[in-house]
Amino acid sequence: MxxxxxxxxxxxxxxxxxxxxxxxxxxxxxxxxxxxxxxxxxxxxxxxxxxxxxxxxxxxxxxxxxxxxxxxxxxxxxxxxxxxxxxxxxxxxxxxxxxxxxxxxxxTPTGLIVAKGSKYGNSPEALEGAIIGAQSGSIQQVYAEKYYGDVAGQIRVYQTLDEELQDLAAGRLDAVIGDALAMDPFINSDEGQACCEYLGAVQNDPEVLGxxxxxxxxxxxxxxxxxxxxxxxxxxxxxxxxxxxxxxxxxxxxxx
The missing domain is CATH 3.40.190.10 (Periplasmic binding protein-like II)
Structure with a gap:
């Protein structure tokens, strides 16, 4: 039935x-x-x-x-x-x-974090020679390749933002580009406060950043x-x- x-x-x-x-x-x-x-x-x-x-x-x-x-x-x-x-x-x-x-x-804006006391800034010219982390497949990766590709020492691509931030804290990166709000918990953590500083938002490009x-x-x-x-x-x-x-x-x- x-x-x-x-x-x-x-x-x-x-x-x-x-x-x-x-x-x-x-x-x-x-x-x-x-x-x-x-x-x-x-x-x-x-x-x-x-x-x-x-x-x-x-x-x-x-x-x-x-x-x-x-x-x-x-x-x-x-x-x-x-x-x-x-x-x-x-x-x-x-x-x-x-x-x-x-x-x-x-x-929310895209921004940059660097090591404390770093010589680097958030303009392309101020990132000459820097090793920069970006998340794979993200708008930040596209932005980094477009604006920093010719000046950076290297753009390293990661699967997660957390991996980038840990490498920045460990001194294996000079800068991380990411969503400012997603990076905020790290910036305000004890680890983030000890090692790093937020440089502010990058220059906006809606064609890339949306x-x-x-x-x-x-x-x-x-x-x-x-x-x-x-x-x-x-x-x-x-x-x-x-x-x-x-x-x-x-x-x-x-x-x-």
């Missing part, structure tokens, strides 16, 4: 609760605190995870975090392995050729894009955005 009922449900297009699909939301497999990181039990936490769940509730979808290697996250979206990206992906013209983006949901962070979607998912944009607008205007940010940040991360 169970098999007959299941066959009838399929034949008539009726979905049972057990058949409901969970939307897979891609993030980088490499932790990116305070935006997303797995805890000891493997549960993903962070501001962006909280934001994702709130957004999914408003579009009427059940969502689960799906970690994907960053360099393969856009192909994973376009081949259907995941359904959207909510993983601090900046909206850039190059990426927009491959996928669609929602309206931005946060925007126009804020958005939800990544397949180009043909136009109906989903509309629902996502409506949810982002609601979260921003009804006070929920500030409530979600309060446990994680003491500044407005939405940007201008």
């Amino acid at each position: 169970t098999r007959i009922l299941a066959a009838l449900a399929i034949a008539t297009g009726l979905a049972t609760p057990a058949m409901a699909e969970v939307m897979k939301v891609g993030v980088s497999a490499e932790p990116y605190p305070p935006f997303y990181t797995p805890d000891a039990s493997g549960e993903w936490t962070g501001w962006e995870v909280d934001f994702m769940h709130e957004m999914c509730a408003r579009i009427g979808e059940e969502c689960e975090v799906t970690p994907i290697a960053w360099e393969g996250i856009i192909p994973a979206l376009n081949t259907g392995k995941i359904d959207m990206i909510v993983g601090s992906m900046s909206i850039t013209p190059a990426r927009a050729e491959q996928i669609s983006f929602s309206d931005k949901y946060y925007d 126009y804020g962070v958005g939800v990544g979607l397949r180009k043909d998912d136009t109906e989903l894009l509309g629902r996502v944009n409506a949810a982002i607008a609601e979260i921003r205007t009804d006070g929920t955005y500030a409530k979600l940010a309060e446990p994680w940040f003491n500044i407005d991360i939405y940007g201008e």
Whole structure:
């Protein structure tokens, strides 16, 4: 009888609760605190995870975090392995050729950290000969190669920001370029205060650094894009955005 009922449900297009699909939301497999990181039990936490769940509730979808290697996250979206990206992906013209983006949901600057007492500055001319760390597949890697490639002693590419910062603290790097907010916990830690200093934001180049962070979607998912944009607008205007940010940040991360 169970098999007959299941066959009838399929034949008539009726979905049972057990058949409901969970939307897979891609993030980088490499932790990116305070935006997303797995805890000891493997549960993903962070501001962006909280934001994702709130957004999914408003579009009427059940969502689960799906970690994907960053360099393969856009192909994973376009081949259907995941359904959207909510993983601090900046909206850039190059990426927009491959996928669609929602309206931005946060925007923070890219900056540089160097060893304390360093001779280096944050202009290309002031980084001549420096060994600079950048995260693989990031907008910061593209920026470093474009602006520092001809002057730096070397640009070293890392899988995680944490690896870069540890090498900077150990003296194996002269500078690290990264998202200022993602580097903030290190800058304000005892280790960071002892070894390093933040030089400030680099000169902005929206063509490389993007126009804020958005939800990544397949180009043909136009109906989903509309629902996502409506949810982002609601979260921003009804006070929920500030409530979600309060446990994680003491500044407005939405940007201008």
